[in-house]
Amino acid sequence: MNARHQGSVRLSPDQWRVLDMVKDGKNVFFTGSAGTGKSVLLRQIIKFCGKSAERDKSWGGVAITASTGIAAINIGGCTLHSWAGIGLGKGPLNVLLRKVFASGRNNEEEDGAEDSDSYESKPRKQSALERWRTTRVLIIDEISMIDGSLFDKLESIAQIVRKNPAPFGGIQLVLSGDFLQLPPVPDRRNGASVPSTFAFEATSWESCVGKPLHLRKVFRQRDQTFVDILNAMRHGDVSPKAVATFNRLSRPVHYDDGIEPTDLYPTRLEADRTNHARLRAIKSTPYEYRAQDMPGRDEHGQPIPAEKMEKLLTRLIAPQTIILKLGAQVMLIKNVVQGQFVNGSVGQIVDFITPFEAKQRGTRVALTENHRSDRDVGRFRGQNRNSDGPPEIPIPPTLFQSARRWPLVQFQNGHTMLCIPDIFEVNNANGHIEAVRRQVPLILAWALSIHKSQGQTLERVRVKLERIFEYGQAYVALSRATAMERLEIQNFDPAKVRAHPLVIEWMKFQESGPAKDEVAEDIEFWSEDVDFF
Numbered sequence: 001m002n003a004r005h006q007g008s009v010r011l012s013p014d015q016w017r018v019l020d021m022v023k024d025g026k027n028v029f030f031t032g033s034a035g036t037g038k039s040v041l042l043r044q045i046i047k048f049c050g051k052s053a054e055r056d057k058s059w060g061g062v063a064i065t066a067s068t069g070i071a072a073i074n075i076g077g078c079t080l081h082s083w084a085g086i087g088l089g090k091g092p093l094n095v096l097l098r099k100v101f102a103s104g105r106n107n108e109e110e111d112g113a114e115d116s117d118s119y120e121s122k123p124r125k126q127s128a129l130e131r132w133r134t135t136r137v138l139i140i141d142e143i144s145m146i147d148g149s150l151f152d153k154l155e156s157i158a159q160i161v162r163k164n165p166a167p168f169g170g171i172q173l174v175l176s177g178d179f180l181q182l183p184p185v186p187d188r189r190n191g192a193s194v195p196s197t198f199a200f201e202a203t204s205w206e207s208c209v210g211k212p213l214h215l216r217k218v219f220r221q222r223d224q225t226f227v228d229i230l231n232a233m234r235h236g237d238v239s240p241k242a243v244a245t246f247n248r249l250s251r252p253v254h255y256d257d258g259i260e261p262t263d264l265y266p267t268r269l270e271a272d273r274t275n276h277a278r279l280r281a282i283k284s285t286p287y288e289y290r291a292q293d294m295p296g297r298d299e300h301g302q303p304i305p306a307e308k309m310e311k312l313l314t315r316l317i318a319p320q321t322i323i324l325k326l327g328a329q330v331m332l333i334k335n336v337v338q339g340q341f342v343n344g345s346v347g348q349i350v351d352f353i354t355p356f357e358a359k360q361r362g363t364r365v366a367l368t369e370n371h372r373s374d375r376d377v378g379r380f381r382g383q384n385r386n387s388d389g390p391p392e393i394p395i396p397p398t399l400f401q402s403a404r405r406w407p408l409v410q411f412q413n414g415h416t417m418l419c420i421p422d423i424f425e426v427n428n429a430n431g432h433i434e435a436v437r438r439q440v441p442l443i444l445a446w447a448l449s450i451h452k453s454q455g456q457t458l459e460r461v462r463v464k465l466e467r468i469f470e471y472g473q474a475y476v477a478l479s480r481a482t483a484m485e486r487l488e489i490q491n492f493d494p495a496k497v498r499a500h501p502l503v504i505e506w507m508k509f510q511e512s513g514p515a516k517d518e519v520a521e522d523i524e525f526w527s528e529d530v531d532f533f
């Protein structure tokens, strides 16, 4: 069978082209409009690199990084700064280099010391210096949020540490992002914001990654007219026809199942206020869920102090405490069943029940790979099968003994699921766990900030545009929607649609021909398993 058709995933030809280049050891920067499958492709690349490294121990290290903590968590990696061992990344090259070399010395000293710590099996620690020397592939997601001057400094560090004058010291670069979505949060020093540069402005950018590879097939929306309007908007263009279309979308949309569209707001404060007001307005019993937080180890193998653990865990989308009530609108923040219950699925709490009651009612329980590690699971394997789907992960028996009630959520697809706690991790630069949170995988979802919605696919959306303040923000908000029929726009103002002029200028020289975005036809249900070899 052709490897490209094995499993049910069907990468687009553009996605395959990038994957093939990565397999050939080429440096790549791939970009594309919202919904063109950049995250899906990145997950496949990470899988490919992971499998290659597993099959052949001499293959080299794979560094999975992103510009921000949240983006890093989404791909199971760490921030670029922490992988590189450069602290906050401020200061000139020699200061950053000193930090990297010092990490190597500290490690040697610690290796010689007696290890009296019995906390847990200590991972083999790798210093930043070793990481720079042994990494074969460096993956950076959301590259649009990396400063250009920092990119140059990192390339110099790579060349010096690896004693290799090749671009980026010979490390294979895999970069992903869209410079026309949200720009980096400005660096604030002494109250003033310090202007940052884009990574493509770096002197070494051209030699390191060359021309961008564009993903052109849009998977999120299926309506070509909508895709065309969004694409023009991405470039800051709103035609009178588009204005008329968006004005027509100011009508309210009603849904029979009582699940409302999620309101997208420019700031987190506005979104939080809406969620709390809506929750307060419900008069039923509140259920409070406090997370169980556990510290892990830092990149030097040292236990993480409680204070640092708390700080690290603020990066997670899962809150320390969440109060839920019957009728609350919530969003799932874990992938449970591909295509059915995924990160971003919105629903309403219809009951609070125990796992035992869920089993009696034949209701699905939100079990993920994280629940497999339960010691007793093996005994119950095979008992809990879904006749028309893949075998379900068995419910850990210890769960049945618990009288604790968890939220039962009815999702927009009409199906219900009991949302029991899951594991959320923050990893360190060596891929080990720095902190763990065990929490119900839900957040309130009457409203979301546009920043939080970046990367999400939302079936029902209402966007309030009057307070938009950032380049790309209106585009990110509207492009979360899958269809105009389920998109509501309030106070549309074309002046709020802005694309960064520098990016537009740069893009003109990068586009290869008059290609345009096209909707992907004939999308089937798919899993993300591709046979690589």
Ligand SMILES: Nc1ncnc2c1ncn2[C@@H]1O[C@H](COP(=O)(O)OP(=O)(O)OP(=O)(O)O)[C@@H](O)[C@H]1O
Residues within 6 Å of the ligand: 009, 010, 011, 012, 015, 032, 033, 034, 035, 036, 037, 038, 039, 040, 041, 178, 219, 220, 454, 455, 456, 457, 523, 524, 526
């Ligand atoms: N090859 C594919 N086949 C089917 N569906 C796909 C494929 N690639 C992506 N998708 C689906 O398209 C939607 C958008 O994908 P994804 O989130 O990866 O896009 P993105 O380019 O990262 O978007 P954004 O820039 O908005 O974060 C998701 O629902 C994803 O499951």
